């Protein structure tokens with residue numbers, strides 16, 4: 041069994057509900073057990089900024105699947121929830137990205153682990169820091185990388201709802 045970390049994001053429809061459904065579907069995949077979930081974070085869109093805000097989270101799973109099979113399971117969950125691949129950085133109903141797979145490093149077409157851009161994205165690092173702040177990738181701890189980036193335009197969703205009086 042290997043511990044893997046998977047990032048999730050949604051910015052269409054019931055964003056938090058989409059994450060709930062994706063995590064539940066992931067947990068039903070044979071050979072995958074969801075072991076922890078970060079808080080849900082409200083995050084400003086990165087890349088193509090003229091789109092709605094996202095909800096992002098990270099889960100850890102214990103899995104007997106190899107990395108390619110885990111990737112296929114993530115894509116199947118996206119498909120099951122109804123994701124349509126449209127524009128590259130555009131809005132998405134649900135997105136699942138493998139961040140980590142044990143200590144493994146892979147760089148193959150379609151599959152790079154650790155995720156090559158994870159240490160540059162606060163919307164990945166903030167939820168990952170909920171679960172493993174001291175984990176070091178390329179010699180830098182997750183919490184340290186997050187502090188360097190700053191997290192001005194992201195907040196835990198509970199705080200966002202409280203601020204909106206909901």
Ligand code: GSY
Pocket residue numbers: 048049050083084085086087088094096128129130135137163
């Ligand atoms: O794979 C990342 C999808 N994505 C996101 C995201 O998940 N969150 C935020 N805040 N911005 C994003 N831009 C893209 S593309």
